[in-house]
Amino acid sequence: MPGADKAADPTTDGRSVRWDTHREERRRALIKATRRAIHRLGPDASMEEIAATAGTSKSVFYRYFGDKSGLRNAVGSVVIRQMQDTLTAARQGATDPREGVTAMVSAYLHMAQTSPNVYFFATLPADGESRQSGELSGFFDSITAMITEPLRHLLGDPESPLVGYWPQAAIGMVRTAGELWLRSPEDPSKPDFNTMAGQISAWLFDGVGQFVSPATPDRSATAAEGKS
Numbered sequence: 001m002p003g004a005d006k007a008a009d010p011t012t013d014g015r016s017v018r019w020d021t022h023r024e025e026r027r028r029a030l031i032k033a034t035r036r037a038i039h040r041l042g043p044d045a046s047m048e049e050i051a052a053t054a055g056t057s058k059s060v061f062y063r064y065f066g067d068k069s070g071l072r073n074a075v076g077s078v079v080i081r082q083m084q085d086t087l088t089a090a091r092q093g094a095t096d097p098r099e100g101v102t103a104m105v106s107a108y109l110h111m112a113q114t115s116p117n118v119y120f121f122a123t124l125p126a127d128g129e130s131r132q133s134g135e136l137s138g139f140f141d142s143i144t145a146m147i148t149e150p151l152r153h154l155l156g157d158p159e160s161p162l163v164g165y166w167p168q169a170a171i172g173m174v175r176t177a178g179e180l181w182l183r184s185p186e187d188p189s190k191p192d193f194n195t196m197a198g199q200i201s202a203w204l205f206d207g208v209g210q211f212v213s214p215a216t217p218d219r220s221a222t223a224a225e226g227k228s
Contacts (some may be wrong), residue, residue, distance in 0.1 A: 106197035151167060
């Protein structure tokens with residue numbers, strides 16, 4: 001059959017493979033160019049600004065990514081995979097849950113600090129999207145699992161409510177505190193990423209009680225008692 005002969009044509013298959021390879025290489029190059037543009041222009045840069053900085057046209061970006069949400073998702077997928085690999089490696093060298101959490105928080109802050117603009121572009125939701133969706137949701141789910149397993153062994157009780165609640169709460173605290181730290185202006189009093197990681201871990205494992213000064217006696221109440 002003519003159709004079967006055409007489908008089996010190695011020349012046609014070869015051209016298709018070359019085109020797919022070219023398209024994937026071009027897509028990776030555009031993602032890399034986008035990261036450079038966002039690093040320079042900020043997370044709110046328009047498609048037109050990104051394309052101009054990349055030395056091409058908006059139509060090229062629309063052809064490969066559909067719209068800005070598609071571009072954001074593509075960049076986010078790359079950034080999040082890199083972060084996940086880095087955090088996994090950081091945890092593997094730890095000897096206990098606290099050391100593991102501290103190492104992962106430090107790695108997370110360090111990567112985000114490398115380019116806060118790219119981090120926020122990749123992780124903040126586009127209009128109409130939830131704060132944790134798609135790749136980002138999967139990323140935080142995997143990090144939660146990394147924390148949960150050693151905690152289960154530490155507690156010796158896999159049914160403890162703490163196993164279910166604490167890792168989720170920890171992720172929320174790390175992300176919220178980390179992003180606040182990223183947005184803080186550079187100042188001599190601003191801790192570096194290692195110090196901040198240790199601080200967050202202390203809050204998670206020890207609470208804030210150790211940082212609170214002993215209560216000062218209420219002198220007015222003491223005076224009133226003396227008069228009675």
